[in-house]
Amino acid sequence: MEVIEQIKRQAKDILEHIKNKKKPQLESPIRSLGNVHYDIEKGFFELKGQTKSRTLAASTVKTFAQTLKMMGLSKELVETNDIATKREAYYVSKNWGDARFKEQTESDTVMDDVEAMFGVNREQMGFIPEEKGGDIAGRLIVIDKSPDTGKEIRIDCTKFGSGAYSIPSSVEEIKFETNAKFILAIETAGMFQRLVKHNYWKTADCIIISMGGVPTRACRRFIRRLSDDMNLPVFVFTDGDPYGFLNIYRTLKVGSGNAAHLNQFFCVPKAKFIGITPQDIIDYKLPSHPLKEVDIKRIKDGLKNDPFVAAHKNWKRALKQLLEMKVRAEQQALAKHGLNFVISNYLPEKIRNPSSWLD
Amino acid sequence: MVDYQKLYKMPEITRSLHSFGNENNSQEPKLELEKDQPEVEQVKAHEMAKKQREISISEFFEKNRHLLGFDNKRKALLTTIKEAVDNSLDACDDAGILPEIEVSIYDMENDRFRLIIEDNGPGIVKKQIPKIFAKLLYGSKFHSLKQNRGQQGIGISASVMYGQLTTGRPAKITSKIGVNYPAHYYELHINTQNNKPEIIKDEEKEWSKNHGTRIEIDLEGSYIKGSQSVDEYLKQTAIINPHTTIIYANPKGEQIIFPRATDKHPKQSEEIKPHPHGVELGMLIKMLTWTKAKTIKQFLQTEFSRVGNKTANELLEEAAIIPKTKPQKISRELAERIMKAIKKIKIMAPPTNCISPIGAELLEKGLKKEVNAEFYTSVSRSPAVYRGNPFIIEAALAYGGHIPSEGSVQILRFANKVPLLYQQGACAITESIGKTSWRSYGLQQSGDNNPQGPCVILVHIASVWVPFTSEAKEAIAHYPEIIKEIKLALQEVGRNLYKYIAKKRRVKDELKKRDYIEKYIPAVAEALKEILNFSDIEEQNVIELLEEMLEQQRGAIDKMEFDENKNQEYDKDFADIGKEEQKNDEEEIEGKNNGSY
Incomplete structure (x- = not known):
């Protein structure tokens, strides 16, 4: 109900301005890497506090109206205990007459703005993400509640056979039981399938999670809560390319610039990188592909603008090394040494040897 | 001026030059051959001598009629009227009389027309009448440096000769110089052998007019309306000579009166000595x-x-x-x-008070009569000099409104208050317009072409000696000094145009913004109502407050929509003259160029 109060307070402020014949304003934090600060001790991206304010004028009146309408929608959702996906919110806007959105990207941006404006998680505002949270297999019992009866349900993640347990969109109410030694977060569903098929979690006594690219907020929050509650180390296994380093790993570990007001809860500072490093490409003689234009751009941008890279010398070195090598290698490239080389050699060696990790 | 250079290049008529301006022209001495010349050449020279003979003025005329503006039947009709009207206007202006000119064209069938041009000018003294009308290169204007419409005393007599050649009929002249003088009536031929007037009839006549001149010429011609027609010429003459009344009866029996727009005499132009x-x-x-x-x-x-x-x-x-x-x-x-x-040696620039411009205001007034536009601007530059001849450039521009926005701009050219209807492409005015960069003034233009857009551009050059590219006085010669001045005048009207176009754009943007604001204000109020659960009345109140707030912030704006009734000067019937049968124009120009009399 906190959110409703915030929305009402903002709306009242605007109404007061209008009645006093003053231009109303909407203020929200700037959502970009330039507006985050990184402190290794704290372990996540924090907002620096730069805000943008939108004053009602000819050029802003449209987004002004849309932002207010989005706030109204959120209030309605929370009041009626309902939810809407980003896509659904976009379709709801089609009822708003001239203020409707033309593309979903427009409505997503407004939604992110509103979320940042109030400094809350969008789930608290009744908006839920479209995407799947991630898949789990291994030595974990998830304690959830049945949606209809509210009775406690125990879900044993060892009992999904060749399938997996899906992380729900909201993980705040979930509890855990486990005797695993660590959590392994994996970039691709393909690698996850291989590890499941060959009972990796059984032999290594661990929980494995498929992130399917950049981890969703729910996935990040799930790993954070699981690792904190059960006091487990977290290893991250991605491709050896800038996307795996900077988009997947960095976002999981310290959060993003886009929703920086949430990073405190949606990050896993203790995560360690055991994916393919530039040095691995050499040491394991992995087959590689040349870096694409966009990869080079991403590395240079990371070296220049990413506070996370600036704070971690070993990452800076790794990125520079990759830039010099001009190549990238996928997780699957390990199959060069045999399909199960990753299980029999790579992962055990990596986990055994902390000096091969990256922060 | 007659293109003497061209004449010199034509061996057959070299010797006839003497017979042109010289009344006492005698036979050229026979070529004396020198004794020590080789025989072969002697024979050749003898042979050539047989071919060398006097050519008559009529032969010269026949061969060079395009130089004089008689290329085809349609143009011949226009040229004759133009020469007569130009003379009338010059005479009236010199005498300080407000001109009233009657022009009548009668269709005599079989491509023959009778033209009657009558003015209220000072008249011509009796003994001068035959020479002025029936002797080529006789006139008062050739040797004077004075801003006149006519320049070389060839026009009207060439028309008389053209009429004579095509119909065989004499020109009939009546002239009276004052109330107490009789009117003299002449019927004249030109002796085409020796360029002398032949008087067919010479008598005194009763004429109700106090003074004036009337000329009647029969000729072969062709009457077609359109942009190069007599109708258009007279209309443009009326625009550029607002102190003139023209009463015009065309062969279709339509009478059109162009009443004078002002009783103010134009500034008298003065004669100056050559610089x-x-x-x-x-x-x-x-x-x-x-x-x-x-x-x-x-x-x-x-x-x-x-x-x-x-x-x-x-x-x-x-x-x-x-x-x-x-x-x-x-x-x-x-x-x-x-x-x-x-x-x-450094010599002071020639005096410039000898030029009589029309003035920016009258120029704009004339344009307003012809075009119903949103915006008008005009400029009259200070005098400049080319080759020792002072001149003044004036320009006016009309934009938007009823002017078609497709295609090139319309160009109206004038020289010493005479409209130029032919040879637009060869004219320094057209070149100057193309070389002005109109894109910075808000019109479209590619390269050095004429700009595109809803625009009419008028340019007038006034000078003691307007340099034409040919005797037919259809296009201005390309003197750099003149082109520079025209461009400066165009740039000035261009800047004014841009101010208007920029303002119009601003207002349009502003209206769009306001529209935008008003479109989304209800959504703002509606959202606030949803969140705060207030009443419909409150919602309406919020809308009004927001509208008031945004309206106030943006201030008042000028109304810039085109009001077709705003231009009081515009005269639709007047503007339509010369615009009918527009389509026939081009065929006419192409098809009749090689036509004979």
Whole structure:
């Protein structure tokens, strides 16, 4: 109900301005890497506090109206205990007459703005993400509640056979039981399938999670809560390319610039990188592909603008090394040494040897 | 001027040149062959001598009629009326009379027309009448440097000859110089062998007019309306001569009256002496033979403008000629030294009060009559000089409104208050318009082409001597000084145009923004209502407050929509003259160029 109060307070402020014949304003934090600060001790991206304010004028009146309408929608959702996906919110806007959105990207941006404006998680505002949270297999019992009866349900993640347990969109109410030694977060569903098929979690006594690219907020929050509650180390296994380093790993570990007001809860500072490093490409003689234009751009941008890279010398070195090598290698490239080389050699060696990790 | 150079290049008529302006022309002496020439050449020269004979003025005319504006039947009709009207206007302006000119065209069938042009001018004294109308290259204007419509005394007599050649009928002239004088009536032919008037009839007549001249010519012609028609010519003449009344009856029996728009006389143009910078060697030698001055110094001081005691001394010193030398004693060589000295010595620019511009205001008024536009602007530049001849450029521009926005802009060209309807592409005015960069003034333009857009551009050049590209006086010659001045005038009206277009754009953007604001204000109020659960009345209140707030912030804006009734000067019937049968124009120009009489 906190959110409703915030929305009402903002709306009242605007109404007061209008009645006093003053231009109303909407203020929200700037959502970009330039507006985050990184402190290794704290372990996540924090907002620096730069805000943008939108004053009602000819050029802003449209987004002004849309932002207010989005706030109204959120209030309605929370009041009626309902939810809407980003896509659904976009379709709801089609009822708003001239203020409707033309593309979903427009409505997503407004939604992110509103979320940042109030400094809350969008789930608290009744908006839920479209995407799947991630898949789990291994030595974990998830304690959830049945949606209809509210009775406690125990879900044993060892009992999904060749399938997996899906992380729900909201993980705040979930509890855990486990005797695993660590959590392994994996970039691709393909690698996850291989590890499941060959009972990796059984032999290594661990929980494995498929992130399917950049981890969703729910996935990040799930790993954070699981690792904190059960006091487990977290290893991250991605491709050896800038996307795996900077988009997947960095976002999981310290959060993003886009929703920086949430990073405190949606990050896993203790995560360690055991994916393919530039040095691995050499040491394991992995087959590689040349870096694409966009990869080079991403590395240079990371070296220049990413506070996370600036704070971690070993990452800076790794990125520079990759830039010099001009190549990238996928997780699957390990199959060069045999399909199960990753299980029999790579992962055990990596986990055994902390000096091969990256922060 | 007659293109003498061209004539010199034509061996057959070389010798006939003498018969042109010279009344006492005698037979050319036979070519004496020198005895020591080889025989072959003697024979050839004899042969050639057989072919060398006097060509008649009519032959010359036949061969060069395009130079004089008689290329085809349609143009012949226009040229004749133009020459007569130009003469009438010049005569009236010189005499300080507000012109009232009647032009009538009667269709006599079989491509024959009778033209009658009658004015209220000062009239012509009896003995001059035959020469003025029936002798080529006779006139008062050729040797004078004065802003006139006519320049060389060839136009009206050429028309008389054209009529005579095509119909065989004489020109009928009536002229009266005052209330107490009789009107003289002449029927005239031109003797095409020796360029002398032949008087068919000479009598006195009763004429109700106090003074004036009436000319009646029958000729072969073709009457078509359109942009190069008599109708259009007379309309444009009325625009550029607002002090003139023209009463016009076309062959279709339609009478059109162009009443004068002002009773104010145009400024009298004054005659000036030639400026040394405008004189060429041949001219200088001729002037030396004509002059009544006793010494060369006196000659320079009296025959030229801007040459005083000091300048004359400097010139002669530079040329190393004794000031007391008799003008007749100046040899070709010495004359050439004077020419060189003229180029070296600094001489003050010629006086410019001799030019009579129309004035920016009247120019704009004339344009308003013709075009119903949103915006008008005009400029009258200060005088400038080319080759020692002072001139003034005036320009006006109309934009938007009823002017079609597709295609090139319309160009109206005038020289010494005479509309130029032909040879637009060959004219310095057109070149100047193309070389002005209209894109920075808000019109579209590709390269050096005419700009595109809803725009009419009017340019007038006034000068003591307008340099035409040909005798037909259809296009202005491309003097850099003139092009520069035209461009400066165009840039000035262009800047005014841009101010208007920019303002119009601003207002349009502003209206769009306001529209935008008003579109989303209800959504703002509605959202607040949803969140705060207030009443519909409150919602309405919020909308009103927001509208008031945003309206106030943006301030008032000018209304810039085109109001077709705003231009009080616009006269639709007037504007439509010459616009019918537009389509036939081009066929006419292409098809009739080679037509014979």
